Amino acid sequence: MPEAVGKLQLKSSFKTTQTIRPLYTGGKVAISPDENLLITTVGDSVIVTDIHNGNNVFHLSGDSELITTFAITPDGNQIITSSRSLVVKIWDLKTGLIKKSFKAHEAPIIVMDIDPTSSLVATGSADSTVKVWDIDENNQWTLISGADDCNIRVWDLQDRKCVAVLKSHVSMIRGLDMSNDGRFLISGSRDKVVNIWDFNKKVLLKTFPIFEIIETLGVLQPNTTISNTEEDFEGELFYTGGDKGIIRIWDFQTGKLIKTQEPEKNTKHVISDIIYLRKSNLLTAITSDQNILFYHINSGLRRVKQIIGYNDEIIDLAYVGKGETHLAIATNTEQINLYNIKSFDFNIIYGHTDIVICLDKSYDGTVLVSGSKDHTARIWNIDVDNENLDHRVKCLGICIGHTAAIGTVAFSKKSLKFCLTGSQDRTIKYWDLSYLDDQSKPDENFRPRALYTNKAHDKDINSIAVAPNDMIFATGSQDKSVKIWSINDGKLLGTCSGHKRGVWSVQFSPVDKTIVTSSGDKTIKIWSTTDFTCLKTFEGHTNTVLKASFLTSGTQLMSCGSDGLLKLWTIKSNECVATLDNHTEKIWALTVRKDENVVVSGGADSLINLWEDCTTEEMEKRVKEEEEQILKEQDLANYLLKKDYKNAITLTMSLNQPFRLLNLFTEILNGRTEGDTSITGSESIDNIITNLSKDDLEQLLKYIRDWNTNAKHFRTAQTILHVILKTFSSEKLLEINGIKELLDGLLPYTERHYQRLDRMITDSFLVDYTLHSMNIIDTLHMDISDNED
CATH class of the missing domain: 1.10.220 (Annexin V; domain 1)
Structure with missing residues (x-):
């Protein structure tokens, strides 16, 4: 261990500078008419977010019951929400305050829509009724509703009666829209067909087979053009989305398929809704895995923006990009989320076919390796500065060979020559990545070679770490042991034994021949990599320690655990100098920025916290407070000397010095003169207390x-x-x-x-x-x- 720290300043304080929270947990999504605000549901609340920078505009708190649906008025001034409490609330979108609330139905409201004048809101409930509410002024309108009885009903709102029942579908109605001229009604159902109706005559004109369970549809505005289509067409178009998870555009007159969105690789999501943004000519798909995907119509349904609504459990994190501007996040799904820390910009990396468990990056942050339950590791080129969304991430190869889930991966620390994988099949593999130095990088069809495979442990391998010199590596396992290996030939050099439960993480010191390990026995240990002995043990967590990382050039540690806490340790003194608390569940992921000024943690509570070192700031604040204290003490001495009791009492109380105040009062009381009518011995003191x-x-x-x-x-x-x-x-x-x-x-x-x-x-x-x-x-x-x- 280093004896002298030199000019190195030990860290003592961290503060959260940014928290990435769930934005959407399912249900309804809407975008304001000016296309600036994203409105989503998170549990019992509605979140209003600036769609351009991700800033939270309003958090419309609910009543502890889940939000079932909501709608935004076409003028963009109001939001109407309903929850399982059966209460409908009208919110002012300019102030975020409730304007009105009332009970609408005898069962939860499932669907809601508002007329173009922002005056009437129609609510459809699980009690089998549709109601229309005047939220502004009286108007005469026709309402069209579809239900799980497979029928479409047309209502005259002036006479309050049903004027027509349209029967043809044989499954639940999921989408309704009108043609731009108002002559035709289009309906979509889970029976995999779309019907075109003559709205004036209330008769069925055409039925188009879609060969997909339809969840949503709509009509595009006139004269919409789409690039990369096989032939020109005229007339109206409509779009559909459903269980295939893709957007498709169809000819309104013939039912011919005009354009299909390029499918995202290895996706299993369903499109539950599509929002048509007329101003920017985008179709926004709401997916069953809580993502919001934006596709540009004119450019042939090219994906131009992504918003990740819900991260699920955060399993692993890694800084990527040359400037460490992005976080790669493994979130208990098949996808990897790429998040721009400085802006509201996301990328979803598709490719794995099962949950991604672990991540690691190359020394320069331009290559990412991911391990998955699909038994493979994938190598990704990361170009976060590329303006083309499709070219920011490219798969450069798939490592195939393990027979069970890959639980840990590790990149070379000095080059792009190799990576290591550890699996539940209890083996470690060394993969040759020297091909990455070639300028003509391969695609995902390339299969890197495993130069050696070793059976490493008797139970699952949880962690692999490569030494800074790329000469040795360490593995930690559920079998309670830590092993040190030679990189060149995979030869076992030694075993570190001492943990009483499984080892969850291993990391090398950046300066010493030591490693740090964390375990299910609630301890952190530092080991020598030369004689494999335990040098230090740190105790303080109340549950499994899941990750531990070196900080401050190897003189400190940051750890996180199942107790939902992060702890900062000074190695020399074995002291826990700070405990950071902003998670509610176990913290799986921990990563440190290269300059060691920011630590990022991610947990089972779906939160990602960015913790910034504020030691210098806190020290300066403390010095300033001490200086102010000295000045106040001097002022107090001057007040007492001048017998300025009013200021002396006020200052003593502000300094929180009760004993000094007691002595002051006692001195005044003992100095009472004969004939003094005051209570304390001083009329001025009586008045000071009175005021x-x-x-x-x-x-x-x-x-x-x-x-x-x-x-x-x-x-x-x-x-x-x-x-x-x-x-x-x-x-x-x-x-x-x-x-x-x-x-x-x-x-x-x-x-x-x-x-x-x-x-x-x-x-x-x-x-x-x-x-x-x-x-x-x-x-x-x-x-x-x-x-x-």
Whole structure:
């Protein structure tokens, strides 16, 4: 271990500078008419987000019941929400405040829509009824509804009656829209067909087979052009989305398929809704895995933007990009999420066919390796600065050979020559990646070679780490052991034994020949890589320690665990110098930025926290406070010298020095002159106490309560208490926070001292004060009891 730290400043404080929270947990999604706001549901709340920068505009808190649906008025001024509590709320989108709330149905509202004038809202409920509410002014409108009875109904809202029932579908109606001229109605159902109806005659004109369970559809605006189509076409178009997870555009007149979105690789999601953004000519797909995908219509349904609504459990994290501007996130799904820390920009990396478990990056952040339950590891080229969304991430090869899930991966620390994988099949593999140095990089069809495979442990391998010099590597396993290996030939060099439960993480020191390990036995250990002995053990977590990383050039550690806490340790002293708490569940992921000023943690609570080192800031703040304290102390000495008791008392209370204040009051009381009519011995002191603010009065009463417990200070305490009880009304005293507890602390000692004084009859005026105090305190207790009743 290093003896001298030199000019290295040990870290002692971290603060959260950014928290990436769930944005969408399922249900309805809407985008404001000006296309600037994204409105989503998270549990019982509605979140309004700036779609361009990700800033939270409003958090519309619910009533502890899940939001079932909502709608935004076409003028963009109001949001109407409904929840399982059956209450409908109308929110002002400019202020985020509730304008009105009412109960609408006898069962939860499932669907909701608002007319083009923003005056009427139609609600469809699980109670089999549709209701129309006037939220602004009276109008005459026609309403069209579809239900799980497979029928479409047309309602005359003026006469409040159903004027037509359209029957043809044989499954639940999932989409309705009107042609641009209002002559035709289009309907889509889970029976995999789309129907075109003559709306005036209320008759079926055409049926188009879609060969997909339809969840949503809509009509595009006139004269919409789409590039990369096989032939020109005229007339209206409509779009569909459903269980195939792709957007398709069709000819309204013929039912011919015009354009299909390029499928995302190895996806299993369903499109639950599509939002048509007319202004920017985008179709926004809402997927069953809580992602929001934007496709540009004119450019042939090319994906131009992604918003990740819900990260699920954060399993692993890695900084990527040359400037470490992005985070690669493994989130208990088949995809890897790529998040731009500085802007509201996402990429979803598709490719794996099962949950991604682990990530690691190359030394320069341009290549990422991922391990998955699909038994493969994938190599990815990361070009975060590429303006073309499709070219930011490219698969450069798939490592195939393990027979079970890959639980850990590790990249070379100095080059792009190799990576290591560890699997539940209990083997480690060394993969030759020297081909990455070639300028003409391969695609995902390339299969890197495994130069050697070793059976490493008797149970699952949880962690692999490569030494800074690329000469050795370490593995940690559920079999409680840590092993050190030679990189060149995979030869076992030694075993570190001592943990009492499985080892969850291993990492090499950046400066010493040591490794740090964390375990299910709630400890962190530092081991020598030369003689494989345990050098230090750190205890403090109350549950499994899942990750531990070196900080401050190897002189400190940051750890995280199943207790939801991060802990900062100083190695030399074995001291935990800080505990960071902003997670509610176990913390699986921990990564450190190269400059070691930012630590990122991710947990099972779906939160990602960025913790920034604020040690220097805290030290400067502490020095400033100490300087201010010295100046105040000097001012206080000057006030006392000048007998400026008003400022002296105020300053003493601000410095929170009750004993010094007690001495000040005692000195004044002892200096009382004969014939003085004041209570404290000074008229000015009486006035100062009389004019105390509510907060200062509360603080002074706490001081008196403490002084009152000591017989030596009883006389002073009772005198000051008498001033307060004589000059402040009971109504004023009852406004003080915790007055009941304060009085409970005062009364027993006041009674005891009164009995003692009454027997001795040595200080008649103090006996009177004490009796008076007791009577007032009793009265106040009665007032408190009356208020509580």
